[in-house]
Amino acid sequence: xxxxxxxxxxxxxxxxxxxxxxxxxxxxxxxxxxxxxxxxxxxxxxxxxxxxxxxxxxxxxxxxxxxxxxxxxxxxxxxxxxxxxxxxxxxxxxxxxxxxxxxxxxxxxxxxxxxxxxxxxxxxxxxxxxxxxxxxxxxxxxxxxxxxxxxxxxxxxxxxxxxxxxxxxxxxxxxxxxxxxxxxxxxxxxxxxxxxxxxxxxxxxxxxxxxxxxxxxxxxxxxxxxxxxxxxxxxxxxxxxxxxxxxxxxxxxxxxxxxxxxxxxxxxxxxxxxxxxxxxxxxxxxxxxxxxxxxxxxxxxxxxxxxxxxxxxxxxxxxxxxxxxxxxxxxxxxxxxxxxxxxxxxxxxxxxxxxxxxxxxxxxxxxxxxxxxxxxxxxxxxxxxxxxxxxxxxxxxxxxxxxxxxxxxxxxxxxxxxxxxxxxxxxx
RNA sequence: GCGGUCGUGGCGAAGUGGUUAACGCACCGGAUUGUGGCUCCGGCAUCCGUGGGUUCGAUCCCCACCGAUCGCCCCA
Numbered sequence: 328x329x330x331x332x333x334x335x336x337x338x339x340x341x342x343x344x345x346x347x348x349x350x351x352x353x354x355x356x357x358x359x360x361x362x363x364x365x366x367x368x369x370x371x372x373x374x375x376x377x378x379x380x381x382x383x384x385x386x387x388x389x390x391x392x393x394x395x396x397x398x399x400x401x402x403x404x405x406x407x408x409x410x411x412x413x414x415x416x417x418x419x420x421x422x423x424x425x426x427x428x429x430x431x432x433x434x435x436x437x438x439x440x441x442x443x444x445x446x447x448x449x450x451x452x453x454x455x456x457x458x459x460x461x462x463x464x465x466x467x468x469x470x471x472x473x474x475x476x477x478x479x480x481x482x483x484x485x486x487x488x489x490x491x492x493x494x495x496x497x498x499x500x501x502x503x504x505x506x507x508x509x510x511x512x513x514x515x516x517x518x519x520x521x522x523x524x525x526x527x528x529x530x531x532x533x534x535x536x537x538x539x540x541x542x543x544x545x546x547x548x549x550x551x552x553x554x555x556x557x558x559x560x561x562x563x564x565x566x567x568x569x570x571x572x573x574x575x576x577x578x579x580x581x582x583x584x585x586x587x588x589x590x591x592x593x594x595x596x597x598x599x600x601x602x603x604x605x606x607x608x609x610x611x612x613x614x615x616x617x618x619x620x621x622x623x624x625x626x627x628x629x630x631x632x633x634x635x636x637x638x639x640x641x642x643x644x645x646x647x648x649x650x651x652x653x654x655x656x657x658x659x660x661x662x663x664x665x666x667x668x669x670x671x672x673x674x675x676x677x678x679x680x681x682x683x684x685x686x687x688x689x690x691x692x693x694x695x696x697x698x699x700x701x702x703x704x705x706x707x708x709x710x711x712x713x714x715x716x717x718x719x720x721x722x723x724x725x726x727x728x729x730x731x732x733x734x735x736x737x738x739x740x741x742x743x744x745x746x747x748x749x750x751x752x753x754x755x
Numbered sequence: 756g757c758g759g760u761c762g763u764g765g766c767g768a769a770g771u772g773g774u775u776a777a778c779g780c781a782c783c784g785g786a787u788u789g790u791g792g793c794u795c796c797g798g799c800a801u802c803c804g805u806g807g808g809u810u811c812g813a814u815c816c817c818c819a820c821c822g823a824u825c826g827c828c829c830c831a
Binding site for chain 1: 783784787789790791792823824825827828829
């Protein structure tokens with residue numbers, strides 16, 4: 328490869344041979360969304376930078392170092408979306424969906440996200456996510472439904488090595504109290520913590536708990552747990568969520584150190600991870616939580632909301648790691664083999680007519696010999712091969728060969744379209 | 756931003772400081788003058804990431820760069 332006309336770092340082409348898996352996954356997920364009564368929303372690929380600064384939070388890694396931010400010709404600062412929730416929240420406020428008769432507003436999206444990171448297995452600069460947002464309900468049953476939906480998506484696709492981890496970050500009051508307790512707890516050890524954590528301690532002490540470098544520090548084990556700081560309301564909310572999960576038979580693990588990287592979460596936070604082998608360092612398949620303050624932050628009415636984001640590249644990886652077969656639905660119905668100039672013309676017309684009648688057909692365009700054309704038909708896994716040669720043209724016939732059995736018969740060309748459409752589409 | 760590994764034909768993969776750089780897969784053609792999946796034969800024709808350097812000579816040695824990949828951080 329001489330030219331450097333390659334796809335930018337961290338991006339990939341999804342080629343025809345791979346698209347099948349993507350379409351299958353998308354179809355299955357949409358089917359689940361339909362059953363759960365969620366509606367699709369499509370928002371812009373880029374937003375005003377401020378949408379993410381305010382929505383995602385200034386102290387997050389995403390905003391601090393991972394955004395694709397640029398200035399447009401009008402001098403506006405725009406950013407390619409690094410996650411899905413902020414844009415949806417913005418759209419919800421701007422379009423006054425809080426006034427919709429149907430509440431809560433239950434949305435899903437498929438969207439590509441952009442994060443400036445060093446690529447590695449399961450981590451791309453452009454990535455695809457499926458996501459859910461439910462706005463307008465503070466019912467813990469909604470939290471459970473959202474989690475249930477995510478788990479159902481994975482299970483309907485055949486994944487089994489799943490682990491659901493949940494936590495509660497509590498409401499504003501609980502978080503504040505816990506935050507102060509964390510600062511009090513870690514400050515005496517500040518000098519012993521890693522550089523990142525020293526900064527985190529100032530900005531967002533919750534995330535010190537997330538640190539992998541300092542995970543063995545003695546102060547970690549004794550750090551105050553958020554669960555001990557939940558006020559009555561937060562505590563009972565979390566209890567209800569767990570009860571609903573229990574009621575649906577969804578297994579979970581409570582992990583008080585689960586914090587999530589985004590600032591906007593409160594109450595329920597969750598992650599779904601894969602135990603499957605071949606995953607490298609990446610284990611998180613999906614993550615989400617409640618963000619009751621964001622809509623207000625965007626100038627809307629006080630609106631409780633919850634959602635999650637699910638990485639589709641990682642989902643595909645998980646399917647592969649677990650050996651899930653993707654059904655092949657687009658085999659070719661017919662392949663027309665033509666030999667000779669006259670036959671070629673008849674073939675073109677036949678291909679056109681069959682296609683017009685709903686049959687999937689292809690033919691040779693490489694000037695291959697008959698044998699080569701048959702090989703191509705075999706490669707394409709065509710069900711039938713229709714042969715037009717000199718004999719057929721002379722006798723106004725056509726040879727129909729069923730590839731699976733090798734049986735073939737010579738039929739009059741006259742009603743061949745009807746005959747074949749009946750044969751191929753009769754059952755549909 | 757930091758660290759490890761790697762970079763040979765469409766793909767996979769050997770290899771050597773020095774005439775024509777293995778092999779496998781795939782593809783095309785022939786054996787079978789109009790028939791696929793098996794077998795055999797042939798073809799696929801200067802190409803060894805880029806730019807420098809060492810050398811009489813480098814794909815193989817040195818340097819830089821670019822790219823890929825895996826990991827750290829963090830996450831999807």
